[in-house]
Amino acid sequence: MEKFKNVAPVEDFNWDAYENGAAETDLSxxxxxxxxxxxxxxxxxxEVVDGKVISMNKREVVVNIGYKxxxxxxxxEFRYNPELAIGDTVEVYIENQExxxxxxxxxxxxxxxxxxxxxxxxxxxxxxxxxxxxxxxxKGGMIVDVFGIEAFLPGSQIDxxxxxxYDVFVEKTMEFKIVKINQEFKNxxxxxxxxxxxxxxxxxxxxxxxxxxxxxxxxxxxNITTYGVFIDLGGVDGLIxxxxxxxxxxxxxxxxxxxxxxINVVILDFDDEKKRIALGLKQLTPHPWDALxxxxxxxxxxxxxxxxxxDYGAFIEIAPGVEGLIHVSEMSWSQHLRSAQDFMKxxxxxxxxxxxxxxxxxxxxxxxxQLKQDPWEAIEEKYPVGSKHTAKVRNFTNFGVFVEIEEGVDGLIxxxxxxxxxxxxxxxxxxQIGADIDVQVLEIDKENRRLSxxxxxxxxxxxxxxxxxxxxDSIHEGTIIEMLDKGAxxxxxxxxxxxxxxxxxxxxxxxxxxxxEKLEFKVIEFNKExxxxxxxxxxxxxxxxxxEAKAExxxxxxxxxxxxxxxxxxxxxQNQAASTTLGDIDALxxxxxxxxxxx
Numbered sequence: 001m002e003k004f005k006n007v008a009p010v011e012d013f014n015w016d017a018y019e020n021g022a023a024e025t026d027l028s029x030x031x032x033x034x035x036x037x038x039x040x041x042x043x044x045x046x047e048v049v050d051g052k053v054i055s056m057n058k059r060e061v062v063v064n065i066g067y068k069x070x071x072x073x074x075x076x077e078f079r080y081n082p083e084l085a086i087g088d089t090v091e092v093y094i095e096n097q098e099x100x101x102x103x104x105x106x107x108x109x110x111x112x113x114x115x116x117x118x119x120x121x122x123x124x125x126x127x128x129x130x131x132x133x134x135x136x137x138x139k140g141g142m143i144v145d146v147f148g149i150e151a152f153l154p155g156s157q158i159d160x161x162x163x164x165x166y167d168v169f170v171e172k173t174m175e176f177k178i179v180k181i182n183q184e185f186k187n188x189x190x191x192x193x194x195x196x197x198x199x200x201x202x203x204x205x206x207x208x209x210x211x212x213x214x215x216x217x218x219x220x221x222x223n224i225t226t227y228g229v230f231i232d233l234g235g236v237d238g239l240i241x242x243x244x245x246x247x248x249x250x251x252x253x254x255x256x257x258x259x260x261x262x263i264n265v266v267i268l269d270f271d272d273e274k275k276r277i278a279l280g281l282k283q284l285t286p287h288p289w290d291a292l293x294x295x296x297x298x299x300x301x302x303x304x305x306x307x308x309x310x311d312y313g314a315f316i317e318i319a320p321g322v323e324g325l326i327h328v329s330e331m332s333w334s335q336h337l338r339s340a341q342d343f344m345k346x347x348x349x350x351x352x353x354x355x356x357x358x359x360x361x362x363x364x365x366x367x368x369x370q371l372k373q374d375p376w377e378a379i380e381e382k383y384p385v386g387s388k389h390t391a392k393v394r395n396f397t398n399f400g401v402f403v404e405i406e407e408g409v410d411g412l413i414x415x416x417x418x419x420x421x422x423x424x425x426x427x428x429x430x431x432q433i434g435a436d437i438d439v440q441v442l443e444i445d446k447e448n449r450r451l452s453x454x455x456x457x458x459x460x461x462x463x464x465x466x467x468x469x470x471x472x473d474s475i476h477e478g479t480i481i482e483m484l485d486k487g488a489x490x491x492x493x494x495x496x497x498x499x500x501x502x503x504x505x506x507x508x509x510x511x512x513x514x515x516x517e518k519l520e521f522k523v524i525e526f527n528k529e530x531x532x533x534x535x536x537x538x539x540x541x542x543x544x545x546x547x548e549a550k551a552e553x554x555x556x557x558x559x560x561x562x563x564x565x566x567x568x569x570x571x572x573x574q575n576q577a578a579s580t581t582l583g584d585i586d587a588l589x590x591x592x593x594x595x596x597x598x599x
Contacts, residue, residue, distance in 0.1 A: 048111045051092045053084065063092055063106055071106030078108060080133030080145050082173055091115065112148035119147045120188055124178040132176045132190060134169050142169060144176065144190055151178075157191035160200060161222055161232070203235035211236075211277070213267055216284070221261045229253050231265055231279055238277035240265060247282050247321025249307045256281070288321030289362045298354050302366070306348045311339045316350060316366055323364070326352055330367035333375060333408025335449065343368075375408045376449050383409065383451065385441050388458060393435050401427045403437060403453065411451035413439060420456045420463065420531070421495050463528050466496055470523050470533055475540060478521045480505075480513060488513070490521060490535055497533075498523075504536035513537060 051063035054070065061073045061084070071092060078084045093110035123130050132144040132151065142153040153176070155163060176190040219231035219238065228241045245256045257263060265279040296302075304318035313327040328340045344350060352366035375382070383389065383405065391403035391411065401413045418430050431437055443452035470476065470492070478490040478498065487501040500521065505513040513519055522543070525534035 047094050048091055048115060049094065050089050051106070053086050053088045053090060055086060056084070061090075061108075063090060063108075065092060065094075065104075065106070067104055069098075069104045071104040073106050073108050080173055081131060109148060116147035116149045117186070120149060120151075120178060121181065124181055127177065129175050129177060129195065130190075131173055134172050134174065136170060137166050142166065144174075146176065146178070146188065146190060149186075149188055151176075151188035151190045153190050153192065157189075157193045160193055160196050200235035207234055207236045211267060211270060213269060215267045216264055217267065218262060219265050219279075221257050221259055221263065224253050224257065224259060226252070229257055231263070233265075233277070236277065238265065238267070238279040240279045240281050244268065244278075244280040244282055247285070247288050248317065249323075282321075287362075288319055289359065292319065292322055292359070296354070296357065298357055300354050301351060301371075302354060303349065303351050306344050306346050306350060309341060309344070309346050311341075314340050314344055314350075316352060318364075324352070324354070324366040325364070326350075326366045326368060330355065330365070330369055333369050333372070334404065335408075335410060369408075375406060376446060379409070379444060379446060379451075383441050383444070385444060388438065388440050390436050391439050391453070393431050393433050393437055395433065396427045398426065401431065401437070403439065405439070405451070408449075409451070410449070411439065411441075411453040413437070413453045413455055417442070417454035417456055420459065420461060421497065423489075423497060462494065462496070463531055466494065466533075467526065467528050469494070470496070470498075470526050472523050472526055475520050475522050477518065478535065479518045480515050483515050488515075492521075492533070492535075498535040499533070500535045500537065504538050506538045508541045 049065050051065040051071065053061055054064045055062040056075065059075055061075055061078060062070050063073055064070050073092065078090075084090075090108055091111040092106040092108055094105075095107055095110070096105040098104065122128070130146055132146040132153075134153070135143045135145055135150070137143075138152070141155045142158070144151045144153045155166065157179070158166075158169065174192055175195055176192050177194040178188060179191045179194060180189040181187070217233050219233045221229055222232040222237060223230040226242075228239050229245065231238045231240060242250055242253055245253055250256060263281065264284060265281055266283045267277060268280045268283065269278040270276060302316075302318045302324070304316035304324070306314050307317045307323065308315040311328070313325050313330075315323045315325055317323050326340075328338060328343075331340065331343045332338070350368060351371065352368050353370040354364060355367045355370070356363070356365040358364070389405050391405045393401055394404050394410070395402040398415075400415050401418070402410060403413060404410050413427075415424050415427060418424050418427065422430075424430050437455060438458055439453040439455055440457045441451055442454045442457065445452070476492055478492045480488045481491045481497075482489040487499055488505055490498045490500055492498050498521065502512070504524075507513060507519075519537045520540060521535035521537050522539045523533060524536050524539060525532070527533075
């Protein structure tokens with residue numbers, strides 16, 4: 001143990017004064033108290049003063065305001081300022097100079113609140129940058145503690161780029177700019193984006209000043225839209241149009257890039273003020289046409305995928321970025337107007353033949369019908385004149401029916417070649433689109449790729465028989481099936497039709513024949529070539545009347561002649577007259593009987 005050293009007492013120490021409670025000084029106690037008080041600040045309760053941080057721990061901050069004791073303030077009151085350090089000057093509110101324990105009670109929070117409104121207004125006026133503590137999320141943004149006031153930070157004012165997760169900013173201290181104050185409702189709006197924009201504006205001026213066409217820069221994918229991708233070039237935004245993302249077809253930019261991805265881009269163009277910057281990504285790689293097989297030529301077969309469909313054709317990608325068009329006319333040997341969608345759809349893999357190839361223009365046309373033989377090359381052998389086939393009805397016209405025997409082989413059945421007997425006004429009365437119909441090849445037009453066909457030729461011509469049945473003056477029973485302005489159509493036996501004009505439709509009683517009425521008709525004209533039969537009902541009783549009148553006239557003439565002879569040769573003439581008259585009467589009776597039987 002260390003020994004104590006002997007220390008000599010002060011020779012002139014006033015022990016009596018010490019025992020009486022006096023200090024060792026020439027000054028009186030009152031003078032000492034006055035001198036001590038002079039070293040302290042004069043402070044009052046409920047006053048805001050500046051203090052110095054002299055120490056701090058995880059819970060408390062000790063602040064000296066130049067008073068006889070120091071104040072202790074909870075560290076939580078300084079959470080908006082995580083950089084608080086010993087020696088910093090802070091404002092404090094004096095709640096009590098001395099509590100029951102003789103302790104100085106201070107509050108930093110109340111001091112900030114007391115001065116906050118003035119400071120907020122001053123910050124707005126002077127465009128100061130202030131610090132704030134993000135307390136929590138709220139609808140449409142965040143609540144920020146600025147000078148003890150709860151200010152609103154809109155979501156759109158947090159950053160220059162869209163924010164996807166607000167929670168990462170909660171309980172963080174950030175710098176802000178006060179952008180709006182509502183004096184009536186004491187509302188304050190702050191912005192962090194405004195500070196970034198000011199900084200980016202400076203960067204933007206520097207970047208824009210150095211931009212050149214063809215320059216390659218690194219950027220970050222900022223936003224993806226249906227028409228392209230926005231790239232952040234370090235404060236300046238540029239757009240890669242969807243067509244400049246890849247040499248191949250891109251339906252969605254997300255197939256090529258993703259958000260926040262760093263990529264190299266090339267500057268394609270910009271306006272005079274360099275506010276619109278067009279960027280390219282595919283231009284950094286060689287064009288696929290340059291890498292296309294040099295031996296590829298017209299007539300070669302290629303395989304590819306259908307990437308785009310249109311009514312007029314389909315675009316086939318035979319390699320990424322290398323496409324060829326198959327026009328709809330090159331999809332089938334058929335000449336019918338059809339849509340390309342009838343043959344293929346997007347995503348189909350098809351084989352085709354190269355029809356044209358222009359490497360300079362980077363264009364290619366393809367065909368798939370060329371994979372099959374042209375049916376017209378051997379049309380005479382496959383469909384000779386007189387051969388019989390089954391065709392499908394494709395279309396109607398007023399003069400006939402267009403049919404297809406097989407894909408690419410079309411023909412026309414003229415309306416007059418549909419039926420031997422029926423008068424067809426329009427083909428739709430005889431058949432329908434999509435129906436099958438038997439045909440016979442009548443003529444081949446190879447140059448125009450069309451056949452003349454007939455349907456009625458599959459049956460024998462019934463007019464050869466009708467010629468012997470419907471002879472002129474023959475009488476047949478018929479039914480009026482159609483009334484027209486110029487006459488009536490009459491249905492006759494064997495499915496044949498005739499025609500009668502109005503004057504030939506008058507009945508014996510003078511009435512006009514009506515629709516659906518069944519009468520007897522006399523053939524007054526038969527035309528085999530024109531397939532025409534002209535009929536008359538009136539002619540039947542008119543001819544009978546004429547025959548009777550003629551017979552009567554003939555009998556009268558004979559009687560007159562006989563009378564004359566009787567005068568010349570009375571006995572003989574009378575016998576002759578009597579004989580002749582009886583003969584004539586018998587002949588007339590026979591004729592009348594024949595007419596009645598015919599009727």
